[in-house]
Amino acid sequence: MSVGSFSPIPHHCPWGHLHHYAPPNVNWCEENLCSWIVNPANTWSNLAYIFLGMLILKMTKDQKTLRMFGPATIFVGVGSFLWHASFTFVFQFVDFLAMFAFGAVPLVLNLRRLNIIGPSNQFTVFYSYVVGMSVLLFIFYWVEIPYQSLVFVSIIAAVLMEIVLYRRGTENVGYKNLLLAAVSMGVAFGFSLADVTGVFCDPQNHIIQGHAIWHILSAASIGFWFLFYRQFNFDGVDHEMANEQ
Numbered sequence: 001m002s003v004g005s006f007s008p009i010p011h012h013c014p015w016g017h018l019h020h021y022a023p024p025n026v027n028w029c030e031e032n033l034c035s036w037i038v039n040p041a042n043t044w045s046n047l048a049y050i051f052l053g054m055l056i057l058k059m060t061k062d063q064k065t066l067r068m069f070g071p072a073t074i075f076v077g078v079g080s081f082l083w084h085a086s087f088t089f090v091f092q093f094v095d096f097l098a099m100f101a102f103g104a105v106p107l108v109l110n111l112r113r114l115n116i117i118g119p120s121n122q123f124t125v126f127y128s129y130v131v132g133m134s135v136l137l138f139i140f141y142w143v144e145i146p147y148q149s150l151v152f153v154s155i156i157a158a159v160l161m162e163i164v165l166y167r168r169g170t171e172n173v174g175y176k177n178l179l180l181a182a183v184s185m186g187v188a189f190g191f192s193l194a195d196v197t198g199v200f201c202d203p204q205n206h207i208i209q210g211h212a213i214w215h216i217l218s219a220a221s222i223g224f225w226f227l228f229y230r231q232f233n234f235d236g237v238d239h240e241m242a243n244e245q
Contacts, residue, residue, distance in 0.1 A: 010034060015086045022089035025146065028211045029201035032087055041205070042084040045212035048219035049077030056226055065109070065122065065234035069226045072102040073219075080215065093137065096147065100133040101126075102222075103154030109229055110161040113171070119235070129154075174231060181224035188217035 009019040013034035030039040037043050053074030060067040079098030082091040104126045111117045117125055133150055140147035162178075165171060194200035195210025202209075 031203035045215040184221035
């Protein structure tokens with residue numbers, strides 16, 4: 001995956017100089033426009049994350065720990081919006097910073113469920129993970145290792161911890177929403193992969209793009225993921241176990 005797959009942004013365009021000074025390491029199918037919004041479809045589709053994050057904030061007014069889902073999801077939307085609007089590494093880093101922040105949420109929640117950490121140090125773990133992954137991203141960038149692989153670290157860790165929790169069998173857990181999250185994310189990944197490989201690709205279409213569909217479906221996955229964790233009592237707040245999930 002490289003910037004050279006399509007024409008880079010000319011220097012005279014709004015983001016041209018920053019793009020050439022610090023180019024990203026991947027170019028999606030959508031044609032790069034000489035505009036403040038370089039990739040319209042891939043940019044505006046990020047509103048799905050922002051709207052979802054605002055809804056989560058409204059639903060978690062009395063749940064301090066679970067409320068982390070809200071700002072993390074909004075951050076994902078804003079970071080990805082800026083990255084696709086600019087097509088520069090500077091805002092691609094912001095996009096990854098947001099993904100690291102969101103990826104830290106299920107890690108923290110699962111560590112809580114495993115009784116490895118408690119409320120007093122959960123935010124220390126959260127910020128330590130985000131900082132550590134950000135440092136690794138810069139190292140990967142300079143040595144030209146695809147840093148997209150770093151996103152999978154939190155996914156793999158969350159899956160492994162969920163397997164451990166399932167095998168322990170100490171929780172009364174409904175898994176429907178977690179399965180729906182996995183299916184949504186799997187389909188979303190398929191569209192994104194088809195986009196970047198050119199299988200599903202019309203560069204001049206600025207309304208429907210495979211990666212834009214990824215944004216919408218992965219936002220749906222985050223929504224299901226949030227509903228899965230909502231069945232747990234992290235802050236001593238009484239709410240029903242959603243066993244029907």
